[in-house]
Amino acid sequence: MPPTQPDATRARKAQAAEIERPAEGTLGQHAYDCIRSDILRGHFAPGSPLRLQALKDRYGLSFSPLREALNRLQSEQLVSSVAARGFRVTDISVAEMWDAIETRTLIDGEGLRRSIQRGDDDWEAQVLGTFHALSRVFERAFGQSGPIKDDDRDLLETRHAAYHRSLISASGSDWMLRFSTQLYQQTQRYRWPFFSGESGDALLKQSYLAEHREIAEHAVARREDEAVALLARSLHRTGEVIEELHGAAKG
Amino acid sequence: MPPTQPDATRARKAQAAEIERPAEGTLGQHAYDCIRSDILRGHFAPGSPLRLQALKDRYGLSFSPLREALNRLQSEQLVSSVAARGFRVTDISVAEMWDAIETRTLIDGEGLRRSIQRGDDDWEAQVLGTFHALSRVFERAFGQSGPIKDDDRDLLETRHAAYHRSLISASGSDWMLRFSTQLYQQTQRYRWPFFSGESGDALLKQSYLAEHREIAEHAVARREDEAVALLARSLHRTGEVIEELHGAAKG
DNA sequence: ACCGGATTTTCTTTCGAAAATCGGTGTCTT
DNA sequence: AAGACACCGATTTTCGAAAGAAAATCCGGT
Incomplete structure (x- = not known):
């Protein structure tokens, strides 16, 4: 997209007053x-x-x-x-989280199915590409010990979103994309503490990444049922992890 | 809900200035x-x-x-x-309409399925009740010749929405309800000229009402697959009618 | 001491006007 | 004559302050 070269006025103001952007x-x-x-x-x-x-x-x-x-x-x-x-x-609750996750399972499941049916070369490239980008920042973020760096966390979240979006990007349905994005956003609020965790359960995180790889591979190989089932399982597992963390944090 | 007895000020203003509401x-x-x-x-x-x-x-x-x-x-x-x-x-287009209808088929289908699984007596009563109300205003609106009255049209739309909402009201998912409402709203914009038609194709309208009755009956009888399939068919048929009308109007 | 009721305080909500922007039009240069 | 540039009118966008509610506080009576 073009830089939208906007307004000289605001630029001036930013120079004069604060260096916000x-x-x-x-x-x-x-x-x-x-x-x-x-x-x-x-x-x-x-x-x-x-x-x-x-x-x-x-x-x-x-x-x-x-x-x-x-x-x-x-x-x-x-x-x-x-x-x-x-x-x-808006408040959050475990019940609300499950609702969001299950609804997203429905939407993303159907979206993925359609993408697998209709996606072309570009779509395949996008799926594999966004997964690769995700895995790289994943390794960088959790590879080192200690708490995750803020920059890494931001990038991780960005690429995670891009990956999931790419899965359903060839579905041909703007409404599904829109709803999926909204639900993703919603669950992101629950997932945040998970990503910011002390990397204590790197094992689980490893399997999380492995799951994502499998989904991508099934998808580009056009194995519809396997990909959709695996995506559903992955989403469900995320819910369980979050529920556990929330129970540990609050109970 | 309580009447939300609000502000004396606005009431005063309304008395003094205009009789808006x-x-x-x-x-x-x-x-x-x-x-x-x-x-x-x-x-x-x-x-x-x-x-x-x-x-x-x-x-x-x-x-x-x-x-x-x-x-x-x-x-x-x-x-x-x-x-x-x-x-x-926001603009409308045939492609956009089909996207909205198909996505709603997905959401309402799953919502209806869950409602059938989880709905209690109240739900059954609501489904049958809203259908009855719909059918009454339907007959009144289209029973007489000539163009439909504005009041009837409003009531028809209100009750049609209430009926469809009742079908999925026991699904237990706020997100599905929300999305369904949003999509319903979208398709309402396309459906409006249909409802305001000169009642020329009363036959089709009759079958439309019959379809709704069948869906309600299958639902309360807990015939899941039949109800969902019929709902999907009904939504799809609506799309075809709209497409035809739009083609006739614009082509 | 303790409970209603008026008052102050702290917000949100609404207003009307000022600032900024877009698209078009006319003019000046090349 | 074609292109670019600067002005103009119509609209949006933003601001700061006034107006309106809810919550908090304070006061007299029991």
């Missing part, structure tokens, strides 16, 4: 990206209120673009709002 | 409801731009609540926006 089209879009990212990576905890003043201070924006962003996020179930009491980060 | 929580919510309704029933044609000034005049609101509503509707794919050129009603 409002490289998007509108401030509203910028606010949307920032808040969304901060929610997904847990900077704003689930259930915590999103005070306008606090957001204004944090991002250096005015009410209007913030409100704009919050309303869009509300329709995506990342924030919820009550009458005249403002916005808060 | 802002009976919702916030003006933003009111704007959302109004615009959404106007889009769904075709007052704003697909693809047409939504100028803020025009909306302001039409609803007597200020920019902020309108913008709020438009942003939410954007996340629901009812309106789309370009950089700094404002909002417009």
Whole structure:
């Protein structure tokens, strides 16, 4: 995509005032990206209120673009709002997680099936390519001991998302892609502590990567049922791991 | 739900100024409801731009609540926006319609399956009840000759939505319900001219009602496969009718 | 001490106007 | 005459402050 070479004014302002990077089209879009990212990576905890003043201070924006962003996020179930009491980060719960995971199993399963039926060379290349990229950052992130680095974690999440998207990218259905993305986003909130774990259970992480490889290989080999079944199992296992972690953290 | 006995101020204002009915929580919510309704029933044609000034005049609101509503509707794919050129009603196309219908077939199919497995007496009662209500207004609306009355059309649409929602209401999945609603909304935009037709093809409409009855009966009798297959066929047939009408209207 | 009810405080929500942007139009240069 | 550039009008986008609610606090009466 073109760089969208936007506005000289904002560039000037950024130089003059702060070195933030409002490289998007509108401030509203910028606010949307920032808040969304901060929610997904847990900077704003689930259930915590999103005070306008606090957001204004944090991002250096005015009410209007913030409100704009919050309303869009509300329709995506990342924030919820009550009458005249403002916005808060949508809560999470084990039941909600399972709902999201099972629904995603349905959508991604069908999406993968269709991709396998309709995907061309480019699709195969994309699946294998995104898996390769994922595995590389996976090794780098968990290969070394100690806590995972923030940059690695971001990249890991980005490539994990890209991989899963590629699996269903040839399905031909925009709605499925959209829903899948939304559900992925939702489960990402639960998965985050998993990725940030102390790499204690590297074994499990290893099998996680192996699963992803198998899915990719079945997919490009057009083994529909195997790929779909394996994807479903993988998603389900993720749910179980999360449930365990949550139980350990809260119980 | 409680009446949400809101604000004396707005009531005062309504008395003093105009007899509009802002009976919702916030003006933003009111704007959302109004615009959404106007889009769904075709007052704003697909693809047409939504100028803020025009909306302001039409609803007597200020920019902020309108913008709020438009942003939410954007996340629901009812309106789309370009950089700094404002909002417009999301376009429709035959391909998009089929995508929406097929995706809904997937979601509603699984939702119905689960409802049949898990639904209790209340669910059965709801399915039969909403169908009965639908059939009544159906007869009233199409029984008489001439064009359908606006009130009847609204009620028909409301009850049709309630019927379809009841089918999957016992699925236990909020995400499926949410997605189904969103897709239903989408297809409603295509279906509208169908319902407003001159009742020329009453025969087809009759079979449409019969299909719905059969689905309800199979559902409460817990005949899973039959109910799901029939629902899928019904959705598909709707698509074909719409495609035909669109071809006739535009081709 | 303790419970209603008014008041202050802290938010959100809404407004109206200012700032910025886009598309088009006319003019000037090559 | 063709292309580029700068202005103009119409719209969107953003701002800061006023207006409106909910929560918190404070006060007199029992």
